[in-house]
Amino acid sequence: MDKKSPIRITLTTRDETVTITQWVYSTLRHAVMNGQILPGRALTIRELASILDVSPMPVREALRQLAAENALEIQGNRRVMVPRMTAMKFNELCEARITLESHAAARALPYIDKERLQLLIALDKEIDQAHDEGDLEQITVRNQRFHRTLYTSNPHQITLPLIESLWLQLGPFMRLANSKLEEHYTIDRHNEALQAIERKDALALQIAITADIREGFAFAGTPELLHSFIEESASA
Amino acid sequence: MDKKSPIRITLTTRDETVTITQWVYSTLRHAVMNGQILPGRALTIRELASILDVSPMPVREALRQLAAENALEIQGNRRVMVPRMTAMKFNELCEARITLESHAAARALPYIDKERLQLLIALDKEIDQAHDEGDLEQITVRNQRFHRTLYTSNPHQITLPLIESLWLQLGPFMRLANSKLEEHYTIDRHNEALQAIERKDALALQIAITADIREGFAFAGTPELLHSFIEESASA
DNA sequence: CATCTATTTTTGTGATCACAAAAACTTGCT
DNA sequence: AGCAAGTTTTTGTGATCACAAAAATAGATG
Structure with missing residues (x-):
């Protein structure tokens, strides 16, 4: 299931008042901010969905939002990753x-x-x-x-x-x-x-x-x- | 169909090499940038989808992206609008x-x-x-x-x-x-x-x-x- | 006429499906 | 072994559906 390096994301219990998308967003944001996902690693919607145990839909939205904030990078291949640093x-x-x-x-x-x-x-x-x-x-x-x-x-x-x-x-x-x-x-x-x-x-x-x-x-x-x-x- | 002020958006023919979401995104972005959507006006996914003649899905993604760029504002009601100015x-x-x-x-x-x-x-x-x-x-x-x-x-x-x-x-x-x-x-x-x-x-x-x-x-x-x-x- | 309540409609969210494109893998050849 | 062509699998995109929450509407009551 995990071809490349296994992604280890800290999971927090989800507040019921918050949408799944928001929870996924803040979870992924936290993971990026703390370097839990190493730059260059290709992220796929379905893989993250299975790790977070949610349907692909909220992951899709969270990824797009993080990309708009320059936290993630969408390559020409439509593939998403943490940007490399120089x-x-x-x-x-x-x-x-x-x-x-x-x-x-x-x-x-x-x-x-x-x-x-x-x-x-x-x-x-x-x-x-x-x-x-x-x-x-x-x-x-x-x-x-x-x-x-x-x-x-x-x-x-x-x-x-x-x-x-x-x-x-x-x-x-x-x-x-x-x-x-x-x-x-x-x-x-x-x-x-x-x-x-x-x-x-x-x-x-x-x-x-x-x-x-x-x-x-x-x-x-x-x-x-x-x-x-x-x-x-x-x-x- | 249009309860409030009718939204008038300039439509460009879509480049076939580009995803529908990207086309919707740049169309809406252009509309916001040119003040075609007046601040405070509530935007609904389905209304925009019908105006742009696409399914709700690409509109959903484009709206989220524009909101992440602070071009649009998501209120507590989960409703989207162009932010008011002070x-x-x-x-x-x-x-x-x-x-x-x-x-x-x-x-x-x-x-x-x-x-x-x-x-x-x-x-x-x-x-x-x-x-x-x-x-x-x-x-x-x-x-x-x-x-x-x-x-x-x-x-x-x-x-x-x-x-x-x-x-x-x-x-x-x-x-x-x-x-x-x-x-x-x-x-x-x-x-x-x-x-x-x-x-x-x-x-x-x-x-x-x-x-x-x-x-x-x-x-x-x-x-x-x-x-x-x-x-x-x-x-x- | 105004104001509160009940009902209907609309809306965002999330799940699931279909499909074409891209990766990954297999196979065959030099 | 090294590499190219063909095959299989995986992936993002977009469409559609179900549902609960919110908004709009209608109705009733003062």
């Missing part, structure tokens, strides 16, 4: 993140009141906690929650879907970033960001966000390291 | 365009050789031509082609899908922008951009792109005008 593309994705996210942060700043700042401080504490416990998965989740909460402070914000698309594309590699992060013992720049928010200093906030993102991928700054794990996913 | 959201979309597109332009600059520059110059001439002929539709089309060609000069570029998502969200209102543009006789900033490219001056290029985008929506700078045509689309 060093140049990786770099472009990081730079795009920096540009978009510092923009979103600056535009959110005027809307952050005292209680929202307290919320952000609390979320930052939770990241440190996950860090202490060495829970890599939770570090990623809570880090994303921190950024998402910051940007959505702006009630008219429209960039989050674009930012999440970038996260999805970097997803499989964020995971590795965090695993290396253990060694490097990187301290994030969230404190700097929080102080900038308190001072209502937009420029300082942008600088902090930029540094936070850049240092998060600092491990990839050494070309050999970057290359090594891009090659790792080059298996057809 | 003045604040309009402003956010413009600012996001400026940030993303000047980023994309700067990152493309190193890859623009002499012949690509010539191509851009030719495309710019075509815009002037459409301008002389007073063809509003072609002005928009060719203007987008100019920008797209500029950004895709970077072979590793990954921001175009995000930029196109913003174009789609502004789509219904770009049309009005251009209609007002007739009166204002706006001169675009493409010449400035082209000169900056020739000098390999990234900052000047970003300034030109920023001005080009901002002036394209300058008409909306007067709050009463902006408000007037946003209200225009407020009909449920």
Whole structure:
């Protein structure tokens, strides 16, 4: 049944209030974001349907949606796969993140009141906690929650879907970033960001966000390291 | 059959090499981009299927894809519509365009050789031509082609899908922008951009792109005008 | 006339089927 | 063994059906 590498997807019990398509979507999204499906691996509707124990229809819709978000790639053959990564593309994705996210942060700043700042401080504490416990998965989740909460402070914000698309594309590699992060013992720049928010200093906030993102991928700054794990996913 | 306002969609003959879903997708995309479907109007799968004379299936897939690109909005009711616009959201979309597109332009600059520059110059001439002929539709089309060609000069570029998502969200209102543009006789900033490219001056290029985008929506700078045509689309 | 309730219709979701195209596999030849 | 042609299987696409939920309509009641 499994010709190539067997796909191992974490299954969560489905909330009954949610459509099957939505459940399949978030399941596959999570799998992509955590690098559970290696780039280049051909995904077929029926195979995924059988793994998730649903009919092909919801899988079809979820795949199309993920492809529209650039999380998956539809080849000319109409075949779907996780896009392969290149060093140049990786770099472009990081730079795009920096540009978009510092923009979103600056535009959110005027809307952050005292209680929202307290919320952000609390979320930052939770990241440190996950860090202490060495829970890599939770570090990623809570880090994303921190950024998402910051940007959505702006009630008219429209960039989050674009930012999440970038996260999805970097997803499989964020995971590795965090695993290396253990060694490097990187301290994030969230404190700097929080102080900038308190001072209502937009420029300082942008600088902090930029540094936070850049240092998060600092491990990839050494070309050999970057290359090594891009090659790792080059298996057809 | 048509309870609300009748939907008028420009139909193109379908290329046989392309799937029905793809044809439906680009047809609907074009309709949204040109404001042929007014915001707030509820779209049903079967109605569109009958208008386009296809089975419900391709429409279903196309709608989901457009929703994933933020061109359409799925409400809690599972009902699909073109999102309504607000003045604040309009402003956010413009600012996001400026940030993303000047980023994309700067990152493309190193890859623009002499012949690509010539191509851009030719495309710019075509815009002037459409301008002389007073063809509003072609002005928009060719203007987008100019920008797209500029950004895709970077072979590793990954921001175009995000930029196109913003174009789609502004789509219904770009049309009005251009209609007002007739009166204002706006001169675009493409010449400035082209000169900056020739000098390999990234900052000047970003300034030109920023001005080009901002002036394209300058008409909306007067709050009463902006408000007037946003209200225009407020009909449920 | 307005407002709530019951009934009918419409709609999205998901399942299943048919079919042509693409892969994968088998076979035969050098 | 290496490779090309033919065969079988698998796959995405699109059509159609069933069903529960939502919306529209009709009716009744104040």
